[in-house]
Amino acid sequence: MIRAGVIGHPIGHSLSPRIHNQWFEDVGIEGEYQAIDAAPEAFEATVHEMADEGWAGLNVTIPHKASALELATERSAAAEIVGAANLLTFRDSDIIADNSDVFGFEMSLDEIGVSKSPRHAVVLGAGGAAGAVLYALRSAEKLTLLNRTRERAEALASRFGNIEVRDWDERDAVVAEAPDLLVNTTSLGMAGQPPLELTFGDEAPAAAVDIVYGKEPTPFLRMAERAGIEKRTDGLPMLVFQAAPSFEAWTSCFPDAGRTLSELREEL
Numbered sequence: 001m002i003r004a005g006v007i008g009h010p011i012g013h014s015l016s017p018r019i020h021n022q023w024f025e026d027v028g029i030e031g032e033y034q035a036i037d038a039a040p041e042a043f044e045a046t047v048h049e050m051a052d053e054g055w056a057g058l059n060v061t062i063p064h065k066a067s068a069l070e071l072a073t074e075r076s077a078a079a080e081i082v083g084a085a086n087l088l089t090f091r092d093s094d095i096i097a098d099n100s101d102v103f104g105f106e107m108s109l110d111e112i113g114v115s116k117s118p119r120h121a122v123v124l125g126a127g128g129a130a131g132a133v134l135y136a137l138r139s140a141e142k143l144t145l146l147n148r149t150r151e152r153a154e155a156l157a158s159r160f161g162n163i164e165v166r167d168w169d170e171r172d173a174v175v176a177e178a179p180d181l182l183v184n185t186t187s188l189g190m191a192g193q194p195p196l197e198l199t200f201g202d203e204a205p206a207a208a209v210d211i212v213y214g215k216e217p218t219p220f221l222r223m224a225e226r227a228g229i230e231k232r233t234d235g236l237p238m239l240v241f242q243a244a245p246s247f248e249a250w251t252s253c254f255p256d257a258g259r260t261l262s263e264l265r266e267e268l
């Protein structure tokens, strides 16, 4: 019996149990995947408890991704550079940290036929989700980062080394440079948040990704559609594909994530 889960705070809305429990059934492995709510002060003790109880590992979500990296005994290069881990695997007495959000984002580019080594990619936002996106795009010829709080963009960019930081107020001008890819990692446009204010000029970006997902297209993606950007996606592929390396780490089976993505599109 393989036991795994996702740990976060709050955790109520997570689709991860739906995804992983179906994969256990698909591959015929007896397993159980649960959502675990742990406040920051309880995070470390809860992780050690699961490891001691023989769990295979945990996915980690807001607000614990940096703490997950800290407590690990081994870290992948991606997790180390991003400064966050969303995947912990328990092996013997080791806790191995990885960042499968990177793979999730790479696969979401793949879904819309966009290279992860574009000529110019522009990333909006330097919060929790931006690091994995920047790491996935690290071989872009040019990578530009804009965040309302510029210092935060500079701090994140310094982890990578080849990123141009521009002022938040310059975003219309940067987008008018017609990058190959524009990614929104800010929380703007999420339920209860103001929309992202952005104007596309005559030369729109060639592709647009919003890492948020929902039943309806996000305001950012509606704007991209109006600008005629055909290569666009929300964050659902990233969510589904980040789960696949986790499942593989714990079961040695790579799941049919593409099918799950199609099913979730219907269910949402």
Ligand code: ATR
Pocket: 124, 125, 126, 127, 128, 129, 147, 148, 149, 152, 185, 186, 187, 188, 194
């Ligand atoms: P946190 O800030 O707690 O890390 P997050 O969801 O990981 O939360 O990140 C939110 C992102 O949306 C950040 O890039 C944030 O910009 P700041 O770093 O300046 O806070 C961005 N964001 C949130 N509200 C915004 C707004 N009204 N205008 C512009 N950017 C905003």
